[in-house]
Amino acid sequence: MRFEWGTSAVGRTRGVVAAGVALLLGIGLLAGSQGVLARAEAAPAASTVVKRAPDPSYVVTPGIVFNHPFRKKKRTKIQRKIIHTVKNVPAGESIRLMTWNFDSPKLAKKFINAHRRGVSVQIIMARGLARSQGPGRSYPVLRKALAKGNAERPKSQRSWIRTCVATCRGKGGAMHSKLMLVSRSGATSHIAMQGSGNFTGAAAVQQFNDWTTITENPAVYDGWMTMWKQAKKDRNTKPLRFTVGTITSMFAPHKKKVDPALKVLDEVRCTGAANVPGGRTKVRIANAVWGDERGARVARKVRELARAGCDVRIVFMMMSLKIRNILRGLPAKQMVYITGATANKFKDRYVHLKGLAVQGNVDGRADGNVVLSSSENWTQLGWHSDEQNVIFRDDALMAAQYADWVDLIYRQAPRSLNNYVNSADPNGRVVPGTEFLGPRDYPFHELELH
Known part of the structure; x- marks a missing residue:
């Protein structure tokens, strides 16, 4: 196992909590x-009896x-x-x-x-x-x-x-x-x-x-x-990152380390793939929230890969206008539904994944497979918070499952970058039966807190 430690930490500042966490x-x-x-x-x-004992043969x-x-x-x-x-x-x-x-x-x-x-x-x-x-x-x-x-x-x-x-x-x-x-x-x-x-x-x-x-x-x-x-x-x-075989674990706060998403995307080559039809490397991204300059850096890399010929698809929940403009024209879908004729944030259905999958020319292999699974949104706050990022390499089944799941969400997502919504309208302006969010005043800050 290879461990990678960051530079020595400075004194802890506790006062950032209230504003940052929100x-x-x-x-x-x-x-x-x-x-x-x-x-x-x-x-x-206290005398409650557990009805069924653990099964020693369970796998x-x-x-x-x-x-x-x-x-x-x-x-x-x-x-x-x-x-x-x-x-x-x-x-x-x-x-x-x-x-x-x-x-x-x-x-x-x-x-x-x-x-x-x-x-x-x-x-x-x-x-x-x-x-x-x-x-x-x-x-x-x-x-x-x-x-x-x-x-x-x-x-x-x-x-x-x-x-x-x-x-x-x-x-x-x-x-x-x-x-x-x-x-x-x-x-x-x-x-x-x-x-x-x-x-x-x-x-x-x-x-x-x-x-x-x-x-x-x-x-x-x-x-x-x-x-x-x-x-x-x-x-x-200190930051903690280590690799065991084909699994790399990267725990935030990251401090001055390489972004986990960019660590994967920087290894991608868009042509010459041996394990996908047509030889175009497949990049499938499902990250709930993109924000700040950090999210913009990832977005610019994704756009670069799309221009280089990669087969890219993106599903998301929220992203800033700046990032939407970077990704404009790419196949990106906003997955947010509501239940009923009026919006209720406690009945929303939405993307909460935070990762990506690559099948094709990646990590120096024409038949490569990489999955990033994570708790971390691509925001500056995510960079400084407790988060886990796990990169799985050479797991063809997992990469295919993740890519297929992104494609499934993409097919069902109701909105693209062109009709992105910031809001669910609690006042009933949503057309009954559409199950789509209304156009304005979505409680962005409240959902971000979640």
């Missing part, structure tokens, strides 16, 4: 739709999965993957979780049950969102339940949920990662999971998200655990 983090909250836990879930009795499948908010059987696919993994963690093992938002009664119950059967469950969540949750919501329920029964455990095996002042490993921004480390589930060990979705009901049923799983890989697991232990201390630290 912009350009992503679009995963929509927590108001989650409601509150039922009384039985919110405060289950956690590696690879990538997606959810689809319009298709009932695929809406909760990522959530089900997480639940099955957690349900089969036996006593004495550990779960380590980082999520920008935890707001799901169903998921909270599964993690509480794991703690009660002797699993060490430790969760880090963004402070602002944790403080915004009232009685009965996931954070206070988890905090109370995970505190019980710790006295008899070694300190390292106690359970808890806590927050960081801002970015756990940086000096600004926020804790925006979405990942889970599990020491063992069933017959599978060293499980490292990550993706674009938070641990919320909205992420499960309202967003297009991805979730990747790496199993039986102690080097990747230990490398991610290094990051986790740094985050737990809530101190400014």
Whole structure:
């Protein structure tokens, strides 16, 4: 395993939080739709018996999965993957979780049950969102339940949920990662999971998200655990990037490092591809939010590749006018739907993925395959926040799955750059039956906070 460390960190500045976190983090909250836990879930009795013990033969499948908010059987696919993994963690093992938002009664119950059967469950969540949750919501329920029964455990095996002042490993921004480390589930060990979705009901049923799983890989697991232990201390630290075989992990804050998206796109050559029809390298991009000069740099690179002959497609949720102008004329679609005749941000369906796939001439190979899966929007705030970026190379199946998923979203997306919308209109000017957003006043800042 090759580790790459950044330059030494300077003193931590805590005061950036309030203004910075409110912009350009992503679009995963929509927590108001989650409601509150039922009384039985919110405060289950200490004597609650877990109905089904973990299955020692259960196998956690590696690879990538997606959810689809319009298709009932695929809406909760990522959530089900997480639940099955957690349900089969036996006593004495550990779960380590980082999520920008935890707001799901169903998921909270599964993690509480794991703690009660002797699993060490430790969760880090963004402070602002944790403080915004009232009685009965996931954070206070988890905090109370995970505190019980710790006295008899070694300190390292106690359970808890806590927050960081801002970015756990940086000096600004926020804790925006979405990942889970599990020491063992069933017959599978060293499980490292990550993706674009938070641990919320909205992420499960309202967003297009991805979730990747790496199993039986102690080097990747230990490398991610290094990051986790740094985050737990809530101190400014150096950037952490390392490569294990064909998997590169890049944890923000990045500081002066190369942009993860540009790291992949700079390796692309548009002609001479041996694994796609016509020899044109296929570039498929699904990133929810593009902003600031950082997003513009990525956009200019994408435009350069399109001019050089690459087969490019883009799906997104939001981007600035400057970036839309850079990408003007390219096949780019805005995926945002609403339910019903009037807009309601808690019923929106939208792209929340944050990555890309390349099939073709990339990384020095004519038959190359690369996937970037991430929690990070292409914004300056993402650069300074806790984020994970994972680059998978030479995985033809994953690259094909990601590219096909982008194509599926592209076919279903209602808007292009030419009819981009900033707003859903709560006053009813949306034409009934169109299921498209209205033309103005979309709560951009609120969705960015999510």
